[in-house]
Amino acid sequence: MAGSLRRVGLAGLEDEQRLGRPCVYDHDDVLLLVKTVTDPPPEGATRWTMEALAGRRNSRWLTFARAVMASKVGGNDLSTDIITFAREQVLADGEPLSYEQIVDVLRLPDEALPTLLDVAHKVRLRWCGPEVEVEGIVSLKTGGCSEDCHFCSQSGQFASPVRPVWLNIPELVKAAQQTRETGATEFCIVAAVRGPDERLMSRMREGVKAIREAVDIQVAASLGILTQEQVDELVEMGVHRYNHNLETGRSYFAHVVTTHSWEERWDTCRMVKASGMELCCGGLVGMGESVEQRAELAAQLGELEPHEVPLNFLNPRPGTPFGDLPIMPTSDALRAIAAFRLALPHTILRYAGGRELTLGDLGTRNGLLGGINAVIVGNYLTTLGRDPKEDLALLADLAMPIKAFNATL
């Protein structure tokens, strides 16, 4: 019942035929809820909380109250105070926002942005702590990819200026060392492929071994769609985290990629989770998706429960189908950061590609004070990032400690 109320509002009160006595909420229940929350709060409290409502009535009524507050009652839009609702549901209880609530957050006006970011930041501090996880990434195999991800300059199907190249093992180890010197605890090896073949797996075996012998850093990988055997092999190599993004909400995926399906990505993510490796799974925003589709990605990630969600902002690359799309407005990007934090209160939410263009220095700071608790330092796969010293100085200025290496083990 609660699920249908959240999805479709009061229409969810319409029960289908089923065995036993139906669970019915009528108009009197709604009136009683409104009356209760407009009465003075319980003694000693300054306002009504969900816990107080549950105490006044019962837990069944609490579910109902949450659903009604997330919908529209009698022409009064109670969801306009979605921020208050987020405080009570996400900040106090650690319970993520539903899809409809994420949509409400993404539709908030710019005037509400400071308050929204403040709540998202408090959610991050309460449920994740003050530490920031720092990571570096490198491209082991660049370009020449068989897939047609419309945002990616490494696809072999587009007239992109990026040419194929492989990184050798000494350079790979050097990149890991340089990353570690920034204080980073994670180093992710990325390959532009549909999925790894034997040549790539062999290079991974060699590279991961060489890094683990030379550098104190956790090794992650991003090699596309995996088989169960490849998952098992990566675990055996000592890869502790695997990145595979959903990229976008399921309903928009076919507008972004046609050479493989959203479900194939989902299946790889499920296999990775089941293997014991940490799952890093996120996506991009600003690819022309609707607010609802953006919320859909956040909700689907919530269902998947990855350890980490990297949030990319489209950097339109020359020669790709999305090369002429506009850069996402900063305010929309910040709203997305807060919405993803409120949808994923316990998850590492990482700044990934595109923040330099979309957010700039001030926006980067605002995002760190709006739900982000991890960054990629240094360069990306084919584009350049900020000087790590600038990012580390910003974290110091914000009194955000870098997560220690031993805390990641």
Next chain:
Amino acid sequence: MKEIVNSFCGHCAQPMSEFGHDDCARRLELEPPRFCGQCRRRMVVQVTPASWVARCVEHGEIWEPTWT
């Protein structure tokens, strides 16, 4: 050492003399050049966390540390 004068834009590969490349210059602050400045060939470019190196089959390598 003789200074190399780029005839072509590393971002868009168009002649530097043809039209303004202000936008290209801004973009090259956040990405390495993809085209050789001397012959406009597409270069093989490897980006690593701290630097990039670009190789033209005719004119060799250029590289730049992005931080030290």
